[in-house]
Amino acid sequence: MDPQPMLARATAELPTGPGLVYEPKWDGFRTRAGTAPTRIISRSDEVTDRRWPELVAALETLPGGLLMDGEIVCWLEGGLSFDALLRRNNAGARRARELARAEPVHFVAFDLLRVDGRDIRNRPLAYRRRRLERLFAEGHDPHLDLTWQTDDPETAREWYEGLSAVGIEGIVAKSADGVYESGRRGWRKYKHTVTTEAVVVGAVGSVERPEALVLGRRDPDTGELRVVGRTRDLTPAQRAETAPLLTPSGEWVASAPSRWRGGETPPHAGVVPETVVEIVPDTGTASGKWRHVVRFVRPRPDLGVAEVPEGLDVERRTPSG
Template sequence: MAAARGQLPDATALDGELVVWEAGRLAFERLQERLQRRAAGASRLAQEWPAHFVAFDVLRLACQDTTAWPYWRRRAALETLFTERRLTAPWALCPSTTDPDVVTEWLTWTAVGLEGLLFKGLDSLYLPSVRGWRKYKVRESQDAIVGAVTGSLATPRSLLLGRLDTDGRLRYVGRSTTLSAAASAAVAPLLSPTASGHPWTGWTFSAAWGTKETLTVTLVQPDLVVEVDVDVARDSARRWRHPTRWHRTRPDLSPDEVAPFGI
C-alpha cells in the first residue's frame, strides 16, 4: 500500500476503507489478522491477502483543501482523479449513484459480503469529527439453536448459537447481544442442563472478534430453537460476524428443522 502512494498527486488525502478480497467475497477477518501481525508475519500475509483501498471521498487534492466543497463536487473530483491518473490496484473507486433502482440492486449483493450502503447528502461538507453520512444495514430474521449461554441457566445474559451441518454436528454460528430482562425470563424456563457428550465440550469462545479474552459460558442441551435478527456479514467460517438480536423463542421447531450450517 505504501508503494502505491506514488500513483497519487503529492499532498492528496483520500477517505475510504481497506478491504481484503478472498474466494469471491469481502473477508474482514483477513484484514484483522493482518493488523495483528508484525515484521515477517505481516509481510507474508500482505502477499497472501493483499488489501485494497476503496476510496469514497477526497479531503485534499494536490495541496488543495476540499473539505469545504459540497459532496457532489468532491465526488466529481475523486472520479476525475481515478480517470486521469489511471489509478490501479490497490486503489479502487467506491461506486456511487442517485438512482433508487440501482440502490435496490446493490442491496442484493450480500453473497459477496456487502453489509449495506452509506448515504451522503450531495450538498454536505466534510466536517472533521462529525458523521456526515448514514448507514443502512441489510438485516434478516434467522433461526438458530442455543448451545450455550453466558450468565446462568436461571438468568441467561446472552446466547451462543449453532446450526447443524450436513453430518449432524452442531457448528457455532454466533452470539446474541445482551438479553433484556424480558427476553432472559422467556428463555430461561426452556433451557436444560447439558447431558454428557455436548458437542462444544472443551471449546473456548472469545469475548469479541479479534481478542484473546475468553467468555465464561454454561453449556446447555442443544434442543431450543430461537429466532434472531442478524445482519448479513459473515466471516470465512460462515459465522455471523456481528452479534445477533434476540427476537423470540421457537419451541415449535426442532433443531433439525433449522436451516443447515452455512446457509
C-alpha cells in the first residue's frame, strides 16, 4: 500500500532560519505517482489513471519502482487552470483523451518516496531532492516537471509576490534535513488566502440549481456531522460547476435559528454528504458555527470527506499515534 502524503500547516509569515528550503505551492491536485506498475493516486487514495492518459504515458517512460509526490497542474492561457482539472475529474475515458489533447496537464514532482521499490522516506529531504534532480536530468517526458526549490528566503518572497497572478498559491517551507512523515503536518505553507474545506450537506433553492450551499463538519467530540455554516449566494458559473456533484438525499431541512440572512437558515434540500468544497471561513464564530456566510472558492472533488477538518478548524489535526 502506498504511504499517505506528508502535509503542511498554515503560517502567518514566511518561515526563515538555517536549513530551510522553499518551493512554490502549486494550485492543482495533490497526487502520488508510481511506476511499474504505473499508478496515479489522489490525496484521498483514489486511483485516477483513467483521467490522465498523458501522464500515464509519461510515467511509463521512467524507471520502475518509483513513487513520487507532487501536484497535477494545467497551464492554460498563461496561468494555472483549476477549472480544467475539474473538467477532467468527471470525464470518461474517451472525453479524458480528448481533453488530454486540448488541455494537457503536467505532473510537478516535489518529493521522491521510493527508488527501485525501496522506501527512502527516512532519508533527508536534501538526499531525496538530489535523487529527483538526477532522475529529471536524464531527460524526461514534457508532461513531467520538477518543482523549483531555493534556500534563499528573498527568492521565495519574489516567487510569492510575483507568481500569484499565474496561480501560485504561496510558498511551502521545508527542512532540508527533514524526513518524509506521512500524514503529518511537518511542512509550513505561507499562502495568499487562508482557505479550508467543508462538506456540502444541503442546497438552498434546488439541488439542480443551488442558490447557496449549506456546509457541515464533524463534531470533534461526538463525530456527528452537523451544520456549521453556509456560503454566500453562488454565481451562475459556480452553480453550474457544483450542481453535478450533488446528490439529493430526499430530505427537506427546515429553518433553524442562526444569524445567517437575518436570523434564519433558509430552508434547504438535503444532499448526500459526499461533496467537499473549498471556502474562505468567517473569522467570527458562535455556538459552533461560522457566524456569517462564508465565501465559496470551488469544488474539491480531489479530496475525500475524511480530509475535511473537524469543528471549525482550518486544518485537519495531526492523527494520533
